[in-house]
Structure formats: C-alpha cells, structure tokens
Amino acid sequence: MPSGRSEQILVGLDVGTTKICTVVGEVVRGTLLIRGMQISPAQGMRKGVVVNMDELTLSIANALREAESGCGVEINSVYLGLSGAHVKGFGSIGAAGIGGREVGRREIEEALDSARSVYVPLDRDVLHVLPAGYAVDGQNGITDPSGMTCERLEAHVFVVTASVSAVRNLVACVNKAGVEGVEVVFSPLASAGVFLTEEEREMGAVFVDIGGGTTDILFFRDGWPRHCSVLAVGGNHFTNDIAVGLGVSVSEAEHIKKHVGIEALRRAGDGDEIEVSYEGRKRAFSRSRLVEILEARSYEVLDLIRKELTQCAAGDIAPTKVVLAGGGALLNGLDRMAESVWGVPVRLGSPLKKRGVQNMPDAPACATAAGLVLYGFDALPDMVRTRDAVAGVFGFIKGLAKEIFNRKKGGIAYVRN
Secondary structure, three states: OOOOOEEEEEEEEEEOOOEEEEEEEEEEOOEEEEEEEEEEEOOOEEOOEEOOHHHHHHHHHHHHHHHHHHHOOOOOEEEEEEOOOOOEEEEEEEEEEOOOOEOOHHHHHHHHHHHOOOOOOOOEEEEEEEEEEEEEOOEEEEOOOOOOEOOEEEEEEEEEEEEHHHHHHHHHHHHHOOOOEEEEEEHHHHHHHHHOOHHHHHHOEEEEEEOOOOEEEEEEEOOEEEEEEEEOOOHHHHHHHHHHHHOOOHHHHHHHHHHOOHHHHHHOOOOOEEEEEEOOEEEEEEHHHHHHHHHHHHHHHHHHHHHHHHHHHHOOOOOOEEEEEOHHHHOOOHHHHHHHHHOOOEEEOOOOOOOOEEOOOOOHHHHHHHHHHHHHHHOOOOOOOOOOOOOOOOHHHHHHHHHHHHHHOOOOOOOOO
C-alpha cells in the first residue's frame, strides 16, 4: 500500500457456484480507486449454500492470495456477497411520537428502531434493515424527514433475512481462509448500485441477476427496495440441459452456450446442422435440437421471474423496466424473449460510470464484487469521501439504519475492521 496516500483498502468478495470474484479498491484523497480484480475458480458452493467447507475455504484462500499478489495489498477484511433461495425480504412500519417538535437524528432512530422490532425466527438472521420512505403526520413519500415539524413520524423499512446456518457457514469459510473482518451484504443490493440508474430506481425498476446457480431479483420504487427474491435456477441449468440433450461434456456444453444463442441459431442460414469448434476439434449438432433445449429452459426461467414481477404488481407498484445482468443474461436473444414474456421493457445491464470512482471494472462477472466495494465506500464517513463521490443507493439513512440494527441485534456478530 502506498505510504501516506491511501486512507483505506476496501475489498469485495463475491463467492459463486463456479467462480470467486475479488475486487480491491483503495480510497485515495476521498476518491475510490479500483486497484484490480481477480476471477478464481470455486468449489464447495452450490446455489448460494456451502456444500463442502474444506473445498470452499481453500478456494477462497487461493482467491484472496491471488488478489493480494496482483494488487500488492494485505487483505484483512472484506464485504462478502450472499445470495441463495434462503434469502427473504419483507416490509415493516414503525412510528415515533414527535409532539410538534422538529425531527432530528434521535427521532429518526426511534422510528426506525420501532420498525425493525418484528419477530424473526431463531433460524433466520437479519442482513439489512433498509429504510423505504417516511410518513409525516400521514403524508407519505418523505425521503428524509430531518428538520420537519410534526406530531407523528412513521418509518417504512425493508428487512432482508437469510438462513443463520447458511450465513455462518459462509462466514466461517472466509474466516478460516485468513480474513478477520467480514460484513455480509445481500448480493443484488450491491450489484444494483453498479447497474441501476437513479432514475430507474425512482420510476420502478427490477434488477434481475442470472448467476450460475441462482437468479437474484430486487425491485426498486421511489428510490427504495420494495421486493426481493432468489430463485434456485441459473445459467448452470442451461449448461446441464445442453450437456444431457446433446450428449457432450459439461465444459463443452458451457462453450456451446457461450458461443451460440437462440437468435443466432435461427438466423444462421438454412439446414439443421451447426458446427462448433472446441479444443481444436469440430463437431456438428442439430440446430433444431439446440434451439429446443435453449428455448425450453429460457421460457421456464422467464416464467419463474414473471411470477415474481406479478407479486410486485399485486402491491400496486408495477415495475416499469427490467434490467438484466449476470452471465446467464448474456445468452443471445434472451432479453427479447424476456420482453415478450414479461410485457415490460428490458435492457441488458452494463456497469455504470460513477463520480468519485476511478477504474470501475466493466466485466459483468465482477459487477457484484465491484458493487460490494462501492457499498463499503458509501458507508465511509463523509469526511473520507469527496463531495463528487456518489452517495450510493441508500446514502446516509442506509448507514444510520445499519448502525441502529448492529447496535441492538443478537446472534451472529460480524467484525468490521
């Protein structure tokens, strides 16, 4: 680390089914500088759940050492992304009596504290208590009530919970890999900060991240999260279908998936044969059979996501746009199929340029890890960040809610260095 220049090293660690992505950021004179990223193979993780602790610990240790060597830093703490079908979200409302006084930090804390006082089963751990707006004497849509005068303040929050065992096992693997400080973050919450514009979060956008083993769904409206879900299906299901349907190895099926797409297959001239080169040899496959395999799985995944979008609409907060991200979303033609199935505009996400952030990686595979670094940067005190630095998805109030929750929560304790 350059002496006298760096104020803090921030590391995002995204542990997936097939890969681990590590992004290292450095805060320099109030600006976040991305120093590097590293993609490493992963074993021991499946659909967001640890299935072999020894294998995963070794994979994480190797990924961290490669990142340390490549970026010239020592990694002692990380922002750890978490996903999986065990992650759930729900809304809650709390209130505080103001009595005609001016709303200050203490009153906001009281309302938020009341909102998070909900029953959570012992087998669940609360990851986030995220503000989702305020109401002042019955007037909704307030983003920041500070300085307002009222009789009653209501705080709307969105609570994200996860399986205690899933969180503990993943954190234990990271600890055993040599990292002491771990803050667990819901992965799409971090990714959304990289892919969604402020306007999209305000107007009502759904962020859909199709990963290897899971599909993350996070819906924003009026700038706040409103609904989240994780489906136990992802890009690996496409690969396995191709492997079984065409009688090829999983690695060859992955190659075929990445280099062909539904639209490319349909447009590629006449005839029912397609030739694919892999590891120096060429093989021919039935074009119609490959289209059949890809379409069947695509429609299945898209229909599962459509049901989640319907749940959003049932709350009178229908989405106006869907942003697709993740390796599974890169299948050629999937975005146009999605528009047809969902009936809303769909765009393929690409990492956005952020003020106050330099060298933001544009690799989709590392978007979540980069988002985790941004999440940590947002949480730093204002004096550490420049005025030009982006305030993040949730800004000051997000940090306030986190502070309240971490002070009062029981159960798992995460050390933040």
